[in-house]
Amino acid sequence: MLVTTSDSGQRITALNRAAEQLGFLPGMTLADARAIHPALRVDRADLAGDHRALMRLAFWCQCFSPFTRADAPDGVSLDITGCAHLFGGEAGLLDMLSRKLGGFGLTAKLAIAPTVGAAWGLARHAASPRLVVPRQDLRSALAPLPVAALCLDAASLPALEKLGLKRIDDLLDKPRAPLVARFGPLVLRRLDEALGHEEASFGPLSPPVLHAVTCRFAEPIITREAIEIAIGRLTADLAADLERAARGVRRVELRLFRVDGWFEALPLATSTATRDAPHLARLLGERLDRIEDRAGFGFEAASLSALQVENLTGRQEDLGDEALVGARGDIAPLLDRLVNRFGARHVMRAEPHASYVPERAARAVSVLKPAKSHDWCAHARIVQDGAPFARPLFLLAVPEPVTTLAGVPDGPPTRFEWRRVAHRVASAEGPERIAPEWWLAPVGASRRTRDYYRVEDEAGRRFWLFREGLYERGEDTPRWFIHGVFA
């Protein structure tokens, strides 16, 4: 039996048949179980590993239908509309699925139903491990199941059971309004979805592929050099494909299929549309770090798919700001390499934002987004209201509290201590009063006015301090913070 540790102690998450027959149930505490039967064999549950395995299974199930969904923690849903006939009808599909899953060493409970909700419940709660329910029998098949078969949330399930509504039968044909009033809209929505009164569907597991090239190897390859050669071939093929379609890629994914059925996926995004094969090959090559450790018994096939494409018809003359746009076009390969190495969140450019609140006056956007030309000069003039040098060079992400000594309560400090270093203020300018954007702040958040001061200490270092809150407004005592450092 497997246990997980939570706030309320160790609880059983999974158990084998022998333990089930002894009367144990998932959710019991380990202490209770040990008290009943001291000779239990207990192991820690690997929830992340379970999830990885489930995703693997879901990916494998794509050979039956692209519309596949992993239902954490314990199931996979497939939308087999229009697919079943390929495998000898619904019964044939079920046979094949159960045989193949058996081959993996898995015991599966399978159900085919006209709605995804009904199939979810039937697979988990029906007595038979293999079931095909046609539309006319749907109601009668669902009726004897417990309400848990409706895929409800943790709150409404105990509420239903407490009132004696234990089976779906108890909910069918009941007046709807009182049920909604008491349990919220979820219960009836799930019921409608299961019965097919309401639409429920899901998209494909893998994003649709627009252009794809594959290559299969005569022998499984393991070494990095061999993989790089394969990437060179794939990118050249994809580039030729894109050239014909007059398109360039923004997102591609390389998949290396392992002999044992799993695959390694290397997604890649570029800052502008490209079909430059050497550039793509180089970017992908940089991602192959320690690929040999993950190769297992080798890769037997590889595919390169374009997930997002844009029209690209030769190089276009830029008509806009030449200094900015023209140069940007040429540094796209550099940006791609930086993003490839550091991640999209670590290669940013700044965009102005119309706000007087300092931390909101500028925002960082990824270089993968198209660059726009901004008039920073005007923006700075507006936020500083004409004063030169009224904004610091460095802004602390979170203002840090400082201890201050002020001559008069609502004047600038005469000395302050920041990070255990005392500074004597030689000159100060302010206050610059910045009121919070009350229309944006969430209810209950602090909405205190800040008075900003530019102060210079005796060594000539310039700091941006603010006092949060005002005196004699019935609020707490105002506190001082440092928000930035000037050049």
Place this chain on the structure above:
Amino acid sequence: MKHAFDIEALRRRIATQERLTPVRRPAVPLGPAALDAALPAHGLATGALHELVPAAHGDFAAGIGFGFCLLARIARSRAGQVLWAVPAHLEHREGGLYPPGLAALGFDPGRLIQVTARKPIDILWALEEALGHAPLAAVVGVLPEKARDYDFPASRRLALRAAAQGVTALILREREVPGMSTAAETRWSIASLPSRLEGMTSRAGAGFGPGAPRWQIKLTKCRKGTSGGRSDGWSAGWHGGRPDNWDVEWDHETLSFRLPPPLADRAPAWASGIDSSWAEAS
């Protein structure tokens, strides 16, 4: 005179052997004539590596500020973006670059690409990659104090790449490393100075407050130059007739440095030209 000619010939011979400057790049004058005269190219050489070192622990922002003022001047004469690479932990400690503050100094934040990396070696990788791209105007890297990866070969690689493409590289060391030898063209030490009080009437309040940023900059290293090289303080403030440190003030409107009027108790006026005998002797 024959003696002087020989030295010129020798310099040319060394320059061809060094292969560091295959193309003569224009220099960006800093503004004040006295400052430019101290630099062999009569300005900050572009397509070269320059190092900035804060004079004290609290002068980090001053060093970066001075760097961005240099960049504002470089960016005016060369189109393209500027790459800024900084270790993530330093950004947490010192705060992030604040674009409106850059705009206030006269540098267009729209031309900045910001990269945060975890390790100094990644910073150096990003700088080296970027220096190979001619469309950039400049690259700036911030290196923490304990960046062992930045040694002479690493700096030499950066300098060669910078020279090949004409992209200027600035490196800000968190602190001066004693006995450090790098291939940088110049090294500057920057300290904050009290600014001139200025009368203000704006939304930012009325009264006298800190004015334009002012720093004391010291040229501690200058290749092919005739001054600097000392790190034993600046007691005299001048060096064989030529100073190696200046009090400068940044003018955000003309994008130039200016030397504010000297104060009464400072060393005598030094703008008396070049002491040629000293220059030859070096």
